[in-house]
Amino acid sequence: MVHFLRGEQQHRVISVRYHTATTFVLRFQRDELTFKAGQHVTIGIPDIGEMREYSLYNAPTDDFLEVLVKIVDDGRLTPRLALLKPGEQITVDGPNGYFTLRPGSLDRHHLLIATGTGISPFHSFVKSHPDLRFTLIHGIREASEACDRADFNSGAYIACTSRADDGDFMGRVTDFLKDFQIPADSEIMLCGNSQMILDVWELLLERNIPLERMRQEIYF
Ligand SMILES: Cc1cc2nc3c(=O)[nH]c(=O)nc-3n(C[C@H](O)[C@H](O)[C@H](O)COP(=O)(O)OP(=O)(O)OC[C@H]3O[C@@H](n4cnc5c(N)ncnc54)[C@H](O)[C@@H]3O)c2cc1C
Missing domain, CATH: 3.40.50.80 (Nucleotide-binding domain of ferredoxin-NADP reductase (FNR) module)
Structure with missing residues (x-):
């Protein structure tokens, strides 16, 4: 599969699912983004100037995207990501990274x-x-x-x-x-x-x- 670099795009939040009081799965619309398992995206909120990297949590074949986020108490972005509601928009760039399964390694432990x-x-x-x-x-x-x-x-x-x-x-x-x-x-x-x-x-x-x-x- 060919993965095109798309630049920053707006994606709509689908859900925020809490695992613990400080860790949640943010699910958002996939739109045209394709990725390999192990890659990450960069995420921001339109009114905050900074973006942060997050590994993609779901399978590349799903029709949505997910990231697993830990809230850092005094962090710039994560306390704001934690407040997102379905329908709101986030800025997403990527995918990036090479932390993927090595070709030919699938039969190995x-x-x-x-x-x-x-x-x-x-x-x-x-x-x-x-x-x-x-x-x-x-x-x-x-x-x-x-x-x-x-x-x-x-x-x-x-x-x-x-x-x-x-x-x-x-x-x-x-x-x-x-x-x-x-x-x-x-x-x-x-x-x-x-x-x-x-x-x-x-x-x-x-x-x-x-x-x-x-x-x-x-x-x-
Ligand atoms: C390639 C890559 C992939 C990443 N994937 C994920 C991911 O899937 N999920 C995820 O939760 N984070 C991930 N991170 C970390 C993420 O990019 C942010 O650094 C983190 O969410 C804090 O952002 P912030 O703006 O809230 O805090 P900031 O304002 O950037 O930082 C505040 C402080 O928190 C520290 N910090 C960063 N992360 C943590 C943490 N988990 N626990 C405690 N202290 C921390 C920083 O070192 C800094 O000192 C990834 C980072 C990289 C480089």
């Missing part, structure tokens, strides 16, 4: 590691490739932050909770990885905050896994 809303591109992978062989390690504070958990094969999704012992593993993703045997053919993909990504790199390098086997999308 994927080790997907995320913190918080960094699960978004992986949700899009799994929705668009239901047969994908993967283990998803998700770092969150408590089990209620495990968004749309039922969309991932049971057993392949591991919630690592850092504040409450109500997930699959109590501790950070790096604690979980210490005893995890990484399949030799794994494609390793990391998404979320930069500290987690640095910590995982360090741990995998200690196991002599070369950096070339890992790809990452850093949110902040």
